[in-house]
Each structure stands twice: as structure tokens, then as C-alpha cells.
Amino acid sequence: MNRKENFTAGFIRENPVFGLYLGCCSTLAITTSLNNAIGMGVSVIIVLILSNVIISMMRKIIPDEIRIPVYIVVIAALVKSIELLIKAYASSIDAALGLFLPLIVVNCIILGRAEAFASKNGVLDSALDGLGMGLGYTCALVVMSLIRQVIATGLINFTNPFTNQLIFEVRLIPESFTISMFGSPTGAFLTFAVLAAALTAYKNAQAAKAAKKEAK
Amino acid sequence: MANLFTLFISAVLINNVILSQFLGVCPFLGVSKNKSSAIGMGAAVTFVIFGASILTYGLYKLVLEPNSLEYMDLLSFILIIASFVQFVEMFIKKFSPALYKSLGIYLPLITTNCAVLGVALDNIKQGFTFPEMLVYSLGIPIGFTLVLYIFSTIRERLDAADTPVSFKGNPIALIVAALMALAFSGFAGLV
Numbered sequence: 001m002n003r004k005e006n007f008t009a010g011f012i013r014e015n016p017v018f019g020l021y022l023g024c025c026s027t028l029a030i031t032t033s034l035n036n037a038i039g040m041g042v043s044v045i046i047v048l049i050l051s052n053v054i055i056s057m058m059r060k061i062i063p064d065e066i067r068i069p070v071y072i073v074v075i076a077a078l079v080k081s082i083e084l085l086i087k088a089y090a091s092s093i094d095a096a097l098g099l100f101l102p103l104i105v106v107n108c109i110i111l112g113r114a115e116a117f118a119s120k121n122g123v124l125d126s127a128l129d130g131l132g133m134g135l136g137y138t139c140a141l142v143v144m145s146l147i148r149q150v151i152a153t154g155l156i157n158f159t160n161p162f163t164n165q166l167i168f169e170v171r172l173i174p175e176s177f178t179i180s181m182f183g184s185p186t187g188a189f190l191t192f193a194v195l196a197a198a199l200t201a202y203k204n205a206q207a208a209k210a211a212k213k214e215a216k
Numbered sequence: 217m218a219n220l221f222t223l224f225i226s227a228v229l230i231n232n233v234i235l236s237q238f239l240g241v242c243p244f245l246g247v248s249k250n251k252s253s254a255i256g257m258g259a260a261v262t263f264v265i266f267g268a269s270i271l272t273y274g275l276y277k278l279v280l281e282p283n284s285l286e287y288m289d290l291l292s293f294i295l296i297i298a299s300f301v302q303f304v305e306m307f308i309k310k311f312s313p314a315l316y317k318s319l320g321i322y323l324p325l326i327t328t329n330c331a332v333l334g335v336a337l338d339n340i341k342q343g344f345t346f347p348e349m350l351v352y353s354l355g356i357p358i359g360f361t362l363v364l365y366i367f368s369t370i371r372e373r374l375d376a377a378d379t380p381v382s383f384k385g386n387p388i389a390l391i392v393a394a395l396m397a398l399a400f401s402g403f404a405g406l407v
Contacts, residue, residue, distance in 0.1 A: 022242075024245070025238050025239055025240065025241045025242065025330045026238075026330075028241060029238035068298075069298060072294055072295070072298060073291065073294075073295070076290050076291045076294050077291060079290060080287060080290045080291065084287065099334055099337060099338060103330045103333060103334055103337075105290060105294055105333065106329070106330045106333050107330075108242060181398075184401060185236050185238070185394075186395075186397040186401065187394075188238070188394075188397075189390050189391070189394035190390075190391065192390050193389075193393075193394065196386060196387045196390065197380075197382045197383045198382070200381075200382040200385075201381075201382035204381065204382060
């Protein structure tokens with residue numbers, strides 16, 4: 001696989017959330033608004049790139065037997081730094097994400113990429129992989145939060161997390177036609193299920209197309 | 217006493233880990249395919265959460281807080297949890313090879329089960345006293361086991377059902393989870 005394929009695999013085909021069911025806890029929990037999704041997505045991208053780079057740099061000196069604990073310590077240190085930074089400069093994100101910010105540590109995507117990719121590849125490739133996977137995760141969060149927010153409140157809005165200033169707000173559905181259930185856990189599971197099924201359907205269609213081509 | 221009971225009920229039913237806090241969804245989808253592994257996983261998680269909560273709470277209150285090292289919580293908690301899970305794994309391997317076999321890959325994965333770290337951090341964040349912490353960290357995994365068990369019984373029947381191709385497997389399981397979350401949200405008025 002070349003670099004470009006590696007980079008784009010995370011978006012649709014191997015989307016970490018809907019394709020591989022990694023990091024689904026945070027996806028279900030925080031996708032109630034676009035703000036949360038982007039805040040979480042950006043934090044995960046930063047942690048993922050940095051952890052991939054650090055682990056790929058250290059891959060030759062980490063003994064094989066204790067690699068997992070070493071990865072976990074690296075990731076935990078990074079997450080704690082990000083958490084402290086967010087607490088200091090963007091406290092509204094910290095309030096909204098709550099427990100799920102420190103829980104990035106146990107987000108399977110990060111440990112998974114460290115083990116599957118960064119421990120075997122060079123620094124630049126690992127950084128790109130981190131960016132690709134992180135963007136795939138963020139895309140999944142954004143799509144899901146858009147669906148949930150629009151159906152549950154009828155609004156799309158985005159505020160600057162550093163100043164709490166409203167950047168834009170659009171009403172798509174009149175207030176009396178919103179379904180507030182989509183903001184609750186039930187709506188989270190439902191949206192997730194439908195999106196995961198859509199991805200499976202897309203993959204099946206692609207596979208069928210490829211099979212037809214081969215038969216010809 | 218009444219307070220502790222309320223806390224227990226709300227930890228098991230109202231703030232259920234899986235259906236309302238979304239912690240531990242990965243094992244929820246992974247190990248819920250049959251009843252016996254659901255119970256095994258539930259028991260392992262209960263033991264790990266209870267043990268790890270006591271250890272992390274003790275560490276935080278006795279070591280980190282007096283030395284104002286609160287920012288080390290994440291790092292030290294995750295190490296405690298990882299080594300505790302390793303210990304439980306060796307223990308089960310030795311005493312019940314059958315259970316070990318059926319839990320398979322999910323046992324080491326308890327380390328990255330967000331419910332364990334989530335409860336440990338939540339105990340600190342909510343400022344629980346020691347007895348409250350004990351009740352909470354017992355109630356949460358009991359709620360987890362309960363939902364996992366109910367879910368596995370539904371899923372055993374789901375295998376025989378005629379579901380659309382793209383919904384087979386996890387997507388239909390998530391739909392079931394959505395309906396269960398709806399049912400569990402009815403408990404909200406309990407306390």
C-alpha cells in the first residue's frame with residue numbers, strides 16, 4: 001500500500017468507528033452537538049499524531065515484552081497534558097466532554113494504531129497514519145453529531161471554544177418538529193446502528209461490483 | 217444508609233454504565249453472543265472494577281492528594297488497572313481454564329475497557345466518601361452485568377431472526393441496544 005492509500009483508508013473503507021467499532025464509547029456519548037464532536041476530534045487527532053510519532057521514534061529501543069505498558073504510559077502522559085491545556089484555555093470543552101476527555105487514554109484507536117502501525121513504521125508514515133485515522137474518527141463524530149443535533153434540536157451551531165462566542169447558527173427544522181429523543185442515549189445507539197449498516201451496505205455494493213468485473 | 221441505597225439503585229439502573237453513560241460498549245458488543253460468556257465477563261469486570269476502585273481511591277487519597285500530585289492520577293490509575301487485570305488473568309487461567317477459554321481475547325481488553333478507568337476517575341471527580349465509593353463501584357459493574365446478560369439472551373434469539381444483510385451482526389445489535397436504552401430510561405423517575 002502506498003502512502004496515499006494508507007492515509008485515505010481511515011475515512012470510509014476502514015473507518016475506525018463505523019467499520020472497525022473502535023472508540024465507540026466516546027462516539028456514542030459526546031456526539032450531542034457539533035461543538036463537542038469537533039473538540040473531541042481535534043483532541044484525539046493531536047494525541048494520535050503525537051503518540052504515533054513518539055512510539056515510532058522509540059520502536060527500536062522498547063523491549064518487545066513490555067511494549068504495551070510503555071505505549072500506555074506514553075499515551076496517558078500525552079492525554080493528561082492535553083487535558084490540562086484544555087482545562088486552562090477552553091474550559092467549555094472540558095465541561096462538555098467531562099469524563100470522556102481523560103478517557104481518550106483507553107480509546108482503542110490510539111493503542112490500536114500504536115500497536116498495529118507505529119511500532120513497525122517510520123516517523124513520517126506514522127504521523128500521516130495518525131492524521132488519517134484521527135480525521136476518519138473526527139469525520140465519524142461530525143456526521144453523527146450533525147444528524148443527532150439537527151434532529152434533536154433543529155439547529156446547527158458552532159461556538160468558538162476559546163472565547164465562547166457564537167460563530168454561526170442555522171435552524172433547519174422548525175422547533176415543533178424536532179425529535180428530542182435523538183439527544184438521548186436511545187438516539188445515539190439508533191444513529192450509530194443506521195450509519196454502521198450504511199457503511200456495510202456500501203462495502204457490500206463495492207464488493208459486488210468488483211466481483212462482477214472479475215466475472216467479465 | 218438510605219443515601220447509600222439510593223446511590224446503589226441509581227448506579228445499577230438509572231445511570232447504567234452502558235445504556236446511559238456509554239462506558240464499556242466494546243465488550244458489550246463483543247462478548248454478548250452467548251449467556252455463559254456474558255456472565256463470565258460480567259464477573260471478571262465486577263471483580264476488576266471493585267478491586268481497582270479501592271486501589272486507585274486509596275492511592276489518590278493517601279499518596280497523591282497529601283503530596284499534591286493530583287495531576288499524576290491518569291498515569292498511576294492506568295498502570296494500577298493494567299497490572300490488576302494481568303493479575304486477574306493469571307488467576308482465572310490457573311483456577312478455571314474453561315472460563316479463561318470462553319473469555320478469550322476480552323480479558324486483557326478489560327484494561328482498555330473504559331468503564332474501569334471511568335469508575336476510578338468518577339469516584340474522585342464526584343468526591344465520594346469511602347463507603348459511597350464502595351457502593352458505587354459495586355453498583356456500576358452489577359448494572360453492567362445485568363445489561364450484558366439481558367442483551368446476550370436477546371442476541372441468542374437474534375441469530376435466528378431474518379435481518380437485512382447490511383444490518384447483520386453489530387448494527388442490529390445496536391438497534392436492540394437503542395430499544396433497551398429506551399426501556400431503561402423509564403427507570404429515571406425511580407429515585
